[in-house]
Amino acid sequence: MDRKILCLPTHDLSSGESFYASIDEFREKIPLTTYKDYMDYIDRMVVEGENNVLSSENPVYFSMTSGTTAKIKLLPATATTIKKLNESVALGFYIIRRSFPSSSFSSFNQRVFVLQTGIKPNMFPVSKDGIPMGPISNHSSAIGSLSRTFSSVPVNHTLSLDIIVEITDFETSAFVQLVFALVNWNIYSYRVTFASGFIHTVNIIENYFEEISLCISTYNFKYSSLVQKNISDPAFISTLNQKLHEVIVEYGGETYGLERAKHIRNECSKKKVPGILHRLWPNLMFATTAIGSTFTIYKPDIQFYCGDRLPL
Template identity: 55%
Template sequence: MILRFGTSAIWRSIPASFPSPEQRWFHLYIGKKPVMFPKSKDGTPMGPLTQISSAVSYSMVLKTLMSTFNTVPLDLIERIADSTTSIFVQLVFVLAVPNIFSYTIIFAPAFIHTIKIIEEYFEEMSLCISSANFDHSVFIRDNICDLKFKVELNRALNEVTIEYGGLKYRQERAEHIRKECLRKNEPGILHRLWPTLAFASTTIGASFTMYKNEIKYYCGDKLPLINMLIYCGSEGFYGSLASIHTNEYFLSPISTFFEFIKEEDIHQSQPKTVLISEIMPGNRYELVITTEAGLVRYRMGDVIDCTRFLSRADDLIPLPAEPAEIPRIPLISVAYRVGSLLDVFGEKTTEQHVMHALKETVDQWKNQGIYVDLCDFTAYTKLDDFPSKYVIFLELTNEQGHEIDDQQLQILQNSADSEVEQQLCSANDSYQLNRKVHKLGPLVCVLKIMSSQSIPIYRRPLFSTSTVHDDLFDNYDIVIIFHSSQNFSKMNTIGYVNPYFVATIDDQISFTSTSKWNDEEWIIRNIPRNAKLLVKVCNKNEKGSDDNYIGEFEILNIINYDAPPNGHIIIDSYGQHKGHFHLSINSKKSSNESQQLPRYTFDGPCRYSRYDFLPINHHTERIYSTWT
């Protein structure tokens, strides 16, 4: 019944010229095989509410029905373990369909994330569609090894497109996608990709209001953006959408028993509650629910606005034609949650979670003899990275009487990401789960050490969208000079070592040297400030067999690099020291020109090599790039 109310609100408000709801919808589906869910002691599957359709056994009829109306069979999605790969596959399927009627993603940050993926990978997506072959995708090549499963995905994609015209249609559709995605900085990408799209839907109330303008930009003027159809949580269903023109919901007392705490009493440990018949328009209340079974009573943390009572003039739901007394039905909207949130996939990281993680990390540093205090912080979700990640701008001050030296600063910069991440995983189980399955990428900390008299530079709001602090998340141009290596341990009985190295930045750009190098210079533009350099050193085997691995080292802070006096220690797989490596790095903020380039752009130098073309005995020169 809740679903019927919400559906009625949508279709009563949309013009008759829009397509019928019998067309396919797109609902981003996050699922996995039932056997992959952790179980409670009594065998109950545990996981986020968004994965309930995987955890709970549906009848085959219902599952087939869901797959028919969605753009991709659900059993295929459940077999893709990597989250970003799963999203990519689902987006390819929905892009292959020209006339979906709805585009629905539960959480607003995840909604934006899907658009970012389309903008970044539309060329790969177009190739997959035109050929009905997912091998054009780097995600598929890297994360799906089962050849039979790839064949199944390709067959399913081909079957989706056959009803629209097969090969000719696929080529035309792929060209349309390319054309629209190349129109950079133009609003309405969703409407342009699917002109008959009836509406887009995501959670845009409460703390998600901050994302509304960005999502409306992607929708454009012609595509309605509406709040989520159902107001619900893991504890139960609370209500249904009242109108597409507001964020209001009907509460559903038949599925949940509601109580309400007045806003001024929220911070009390045992506040008094009022019933649904006692709340009044113009006031705010924290929601308290008791489940249908009556076993558990929850303080939800959701603070709602009682906006008004339903009246005949509202025309929100069908009312009796004959005059009748209308029940006292309150309409509500979600105002905010108690405690600010970072929330991409429902992990609901609060300010308290982050504060706990930072305080625990600072205490660990003090135990190591690095005496700093937490001054302030700002955090946001970076949605244009794949996968999305948290970024925390962290201000520290020197504890009175203790100055941080360069070595201690290096320790802080090298350890902040991993230590804050570990503490945040400990504080928030849902965040830990999303990190474990790679739905969220590793957290990034940007450190600033202040004197005790300094004014904090990273100010409120503590939590924000990806656009607010992009000026602080600068990109850089760097010059790396690989000087030399020395002091190698013996690799064979005569002690001969013929070393070369493989340097990689963030698995995005790499270089393999020759066995002789001296002050090699490499220039890379437009790298993120949190980029990491990994250098692996190997011994070249001239006899043609496999080369020997010597060891490696990693530089976690390229931008603020400070070369160790004795060089970097090369460490092998067993933690043994195998030699030293010397390099230097110079960096500067990317210019406006550099920022227009793709990330990790190689900018020289190019090398020239000579080779003989034996059939005509002619010497030629060719340019080759040594950084790939």
């Protein structure tokens, strides 16, 4: 067996080497490490505000792990990290798209549903030198224009991030985003970053479909118990109503809203029937979420929601 390993991007090419001589050499020069090996360095960055510790490029964000399986960890992300992350997401997105005929994406008003999370920039905890800290999914709202500059995916979201960050309660935010997704029959992609969140969004649809249908048929969020409980600003609710009305008008007006609400109610009333996502959005082409590692336990449920016709 050939035990040579091609050089990684971090390998110094100035020496003239194009690969490590063997896997054993690679293991010797780059041993396995754990978070514990970096804790002191990260503390120096977060607590003391020290620069040039783990990288010559200073971090712009400290990503926090969920703490599900261990204590919360802080992972420094530089501008280059964010750029590479967005490039990786873009690459995956385009690979999936290219697996379908180009004619599948001919409609100008096609949308994608991406569950977005975010809070206002001034609500993030910060390190000693003012670098925001939060879940990796919130980095767009934390570093705003920088993240969008590096974004390589021309995504036509159902609702803009500047609206979403105004909704501080996660459940309410997800509900509102789902209403704007469900009012649109022409969704071709359904994306939630993690499998647990994916299932949670479907559960919201199942548990609140009557309220969702009423909001859509009347283009009014007064029928949402979550909105009424967790959003106190009447002007902001009015903005949500106006934007919902604009979408309904775009697709055909009041008659369309009533028909769409009826369709949602009918499909969600069918209990224990697989493929609810494809039944709600007949044009839906694929769904994406993370189902590896500890998330594999959610895969059967997600496949049930996707059904046989929707690739995951």
